[in-house]
Amino acid sequence: MSIAITTQIICFTVLSLIILIGALGVVLLESIVYSAFLLGGVFMSVAGLYLLLNASFVAAAQVLVYVGAVNVLIIFAIMLVNKKEDLKPINDIKSRRIISTSICITLLSLLIRVDLTNVWSLSNPQNSIGEESTIRIGEHLFSDYLLPFEVASVLLLMAMIGAIVLARRDVMSKDISTGLPVDQELIEKSSEPLLTNKN
């Protein structure tokens, strides 16, 4: 990449800080809507990191797929299930928090130790194909990765059909587990016609 090293370091630091603070916000913030929008910011910053790594095609795919599709899908899901509810308190929440946090910190220290102590067999930067990466990805996708590429298209078709089947509004008369009748208002919302004659 032709940018000066100082600029690269500044860009990397800013993008990493946005990613890490945004990710903490995603898991810690009280409001789920703020989390969803912060997640979009995290995805955009990850695309910026890909640009620093000379991968313009993957950065564009990241912006299109994650910010354009996945994040919008999550925001739609939040709108569809947006109900204020008071969560029941859990008795052993404190011990759960302690156990999960200690597991995460242990895993993190292990990973960072591996990152720092392992000797990576870095290749010669002279061999780098740099900005030609899009051409090379196309060659891979249509030669040695042709079968995974076709399987991925079948997978996307299956996921699309599966999502439609699962999310379709089937009217169930009673709950599967409790046997109680399901509140039909939640399935088909009855709405007043807009042009009713009030008098």
Add this chain to the structure above:
Amino acid sequence: MNLESIPIQAFLIVSSVLFCIGIWGLLNSRNAVRVLMSIELMLNAVNINLMAFSSYIDNNLIQGQVFTIFVITVAAAEAAVGLAILLSLYRNRVTVDMESFNLLKW
């Protein structure tokens, strides 16, 4: 210090921290939508890892970038199916609280 480029360890550490934040969110969230968001964070951490290795270790064949594209594909499919499952759960249980989804618990 005379640096040619950013060291690979910087990318790996960012991805490790992002992965652990994702795991923490996965274990501690009570809202099912937030669990799906944590899974997306973890997938992004893996993608950063793959891209860093592709750029520093395999910078001529860049097979890591092809893998990243497949991971992005699978993540999109996973998000669509996951949110559809969440919607049908919400329709049956009228809640998104992870603690109330105990149908398989004995």
